[in-house]
Amino acid sequence: MTIDIKTMNVEPRRHTFGHVARRLGSDKPASRYEEATLDVQPTDNFHYKPLWEPEYWTYDTRKTALKMEDWYKLRDPRQYYYATYNIARANMNQSVERNFAFVDKRDMLDQMDAEWRAVVADYLLPMRHVAWGANMNMTSICDRGYGTAITAPSIFAAGDHLGMAQILSRIGLMLDDSTGDSLEAAKTAWMGAPHWQGIRKAVEDSLVVTDWMEMYTAQTLAFDGILHRLVFDRFDAAGQKHGAAGLSMLTEFMIEWRAEHEKWVDSVLKVAAAESPENAAMLSGWAKTWIDRVAEAARPLAARVLGDVQGKGGASDAAITEIKADIAARCAKIGLAV
Amino acid sequence: MTQYASITLQNTDDARPIIEAILADNTDVQVLNMPGAVKLDRDHRIVVNRASVEERIGRSWDPQELHLVLISMAGNVDEDDDYFALEWKK
Numbered sequence: 309m310t311i312d313i314k315t316m317n318v319e320p321r322r323h324t325f326g327h328v329a330r331r332l333g334s335d336k337p338a339s340r341y342e343e344a345t346l347d348v349q350p351t352d353n354f355h356y357k358p359l360w361e362p363e364y365w366t367y368d369t370r371k372t373a374l375k376m377e378d379w380y381k382l383r384d385p386r387q388y389y390y391a392t393y394n395i396a397r398a399n400m401n402q403s404v405e406r407n408f409a410f411v412d413k414r415d416m417l418d419q420m421d422a423e424w425r426a427v428v429a430d431y432l433l434p435m436r437h438v439a440w441g442a443n444m445n446m447t448s449i450c451d452r453g454y455g456t457a458i459t460a461p462s463i464f465a466a467g468d469h470l471g472m473a474q475i476l477s478r479i480g481l482m483l484d485d486s487t488g489d490s491l492e493a494a495k496t497a498w499m500g501a502p503h504w505q506g507i508r509k510a511v512e513d514s515l516v517v518t519d520w521m522e523m524y525t526a527q528t529l530a531f532d533g534i535l536h537r538l539v540f541d542r543f544d545a546a547g548q549k550h551g552a553a554g555l556s557m558l559t560e561f562m563i564e565w566r567a568e569h570e571k572w573v574d575s576v577l578k579v580a581a582a583e584s585p586e587n588a589a590m591l592s593g594w595a596k597t598w599i600d601r602v603a604e605a606a607r608p609l610a611a612r613v614l615g616d617v618q619g620k621g622g623a624s625d626a627a628i629t630e631i632k633a634d635i636a637a638r639c640a641k642i643g644l645a646v
Numbered sequence: 647m648t649q650y651a652s653i654t655l656q657n658t659d660d661a662r663p664i665i666e667a668i669l670a671d672n673t674d675v676q677v678l679n680m681p682g683a684v685k686l687d688r689d690h691r692i693v694v695n696r697a698s699v700e701e702r703i704g705r706s707w708d709p710q711e712l713h714l715v716l717i718s719m720a721g722n723v724d725e726d727d728d729y730f731a732l733e734w735k736k
Contacts, residue, residue, distance in 0.1 A: 317681050340659055385704040 331380070344389035346380055348456040371452045372521035374580060374587055379455030381583070385575045386461075386568065393464045396568075397471070400561060404475060407557040408482075416554025417482055424550035425483065431543055431613045432559075433480045433494030434504055438535060439473035441511035442466075445527040452520040461572055462524075468569070472562055479558050503612045506605030507535070514598075521580070522594045528573040529635065530598035536566050537631045538606055543613050570638070578642035588643055595639055596646040603632050650676075650687040651721035651732040653694075657684050661715035667698035683717055691733040692721070 322329070324338040327347045332338060338346075354366045364371060369379070376382070388396070411417060420428070446466035453459040477491060484490035498504050514531070517523040540562045547555060581588040607618050607628055616622030639646045653668070655661040657679070665684055669675055672692055678685040686692060699707045709730040721732030 315681055317679070337662060339662065387704045 339387065340391070341384075341387035341389050345383070345456050345460060349454070349459065367454055369454050371454065372519045373590060374519075374521040376580065376583055376587075380457045381579050382455065382458045382576045383579075384457065384461045384572050386572055388461055388464055397468070400564060401471070404558075404561050407560060408478065411554040411557055412482065414554075416557070419551040419554060420547070421550040424547060424552060427550075427613055428547065428552065428555060429480070429483060429490050429493065430497060430501075431539060431609060432555075433476060433483075433490055434498040434501075435535070435539055436473045436476045436480075436491070436494065437498045438507065438511055438531065439469045439476065441515060442469040442527055442531060443473070444515055445523055445531075448515075449520045449524050449527075452518075453524075458524075458576065465528075465569065465572075468565055472565070475558065475561055479555070482558075503608040506608060507602070510602055510605045521591070525577070525591055525594040526598035526602075528569075529577070529595050529639070530602040532566070532569065532573075533635045533638070534599065534602045534606060534631055536562060537634065538610060538627065540566070542610070542627045542631070546614055574638060574642050577644065581643040588645075592639075592644045592646060595644050599632065599635055599646055603628050648689050649734045651690055651692040651734060652685060652687045653692055653719045653732055654683055654685040654717040656715045656717060657682055658715060663702035664694060664699055664712065664715065666702055668692065668694055671695050671698050685718075691731060693729055693731040696728045 323335050324332070324343060328338045328343055329335040331346050332342070349367055351367065358364065358366060369376075386392075386396075417425075443466045446462050446469060450459045450463040450466065453462060480490040480494065481488065498508060511531070514523060514526050517526065540559050544552070544556050544559065577591060581591050607624065610624035610627055611618035611622070614622070614624040614627060616624055618624060636646050655665060657665075661684070665686065668686055669677070671694075672686075672688050674688060675692065676687040678687070694709065694712060696707055696709055709725065709727070712730055719732055722735050724731040724733060
């Protein structure tokens with residue numbers, strides 16, 4: 309006797325949500341990213357206007373001067389939604405934990421010269437406050453932005469900055485044997501040391517920018533672009549002569565994060581600039597203003613850490629010029645003129 | 647008699663971009679939808695390109711990851727960093 313195994317195929321009535329199918333053009337299985345992103349934000353029938361800004365609705369395209377015909381064009385090439393984002397970051401954080409354990413076990417931070425230890429405490433730890441500003445800005449973009457395609461990855465980026473601030477705090481605690489003194493000193497430096505005041509002013513001014521797309525350009529291109537390159541590339545390289553290899557392991561997260569973050573940033577700005585010449589001009593203007601501003605603000609810090617006099621064509625001036633050239637090349641690729 | 651090069655993948659979120667990439671890169675693929683699986687047949691040769699899958703999933707992809715969603719295949723395997731091909735060598 310033979311047994312004939314039959315399979316029955318039940319065709320689902322629909323493969324995805326109606327609003328997603330309308331965007332995809334037909335009813336076919338959509339990815340989780342598409343289902344968690346496309347047209348998720350409400351667009352109509354809000355009950356009350358916000359009391360604090362009665363000229364706008366809760367979600368309002370007029371909160372930026374930028375015009376997009378479809379705000380869901382600003383998609384994330386990494387296709388992050390809650391689960392994929394968390395899985396990716398959990399993996400990255402695992403290597404952070406391993407690196408911290410490795411450095412701790414071998415007392416690698418003690419290999420650093422005493423003078424360089426002081427320099428590190430002076431340039432690296434106050435970056436916590438820069439990261440906090442970045443966290444505020446990305447949160448604000450999520451709040452004021454339009455369309456889940458841009459607001460969801462923005463709040464993820466806000467989380468990233470918070471995580472990076474925590475990494476910096478842990479480095480501080482490793483440097484001062486968990487007394488927290490180095491973090492107190494970093495706060496004092498952030499609030500009062502002359503070489504930090506330009507950056508602090510720029511960060512604080514960016515907090516109150518009301519146009520969220522300007523804020524996005526300022527935060528991602530200028531602050532993340534310039535300060536991360538300066539601190540985690542240039543200063544880190546300068547530290548190698550002083551035995552700071554252990555420190556590089558602890559800030560490796562920032563390098564990995566930046567490579568991935570900039571893929572998203574470049575894609576968003578590229579699509580926004582390609583929408584219309586007005587958009588491109590507007591984004592270019594914001595980019596130029598903020599890149600120049602942050603680069604100028606970073607000069608005193610660069611001069612202090614790289615150990616030369618600002619404006620004399622030394623290592624720090626070269627570093628800032630090269631970083632600006634890097635960012636200008638990126639901007640040219642995505643259609644911005646800076 | 648023509649011989650089909652064939653690959654059967656799970657019908658999951660992870661495999662769907664790969665299936666799409668195969669359909670885009672290979673002409674005249676016969677698609678057989680089964681419960682939970684998709685069988686793709688093509689005369690002689692069928693190829694999965696790394697670049698086309700990466701374009702769809704937005705991250706770097708190693709052709710070896712194919713094995714996580716692979717159910718069955720037919721043909722001689724030709725594996726490289728940039729593609730995974732099944733072909734009946736003459």
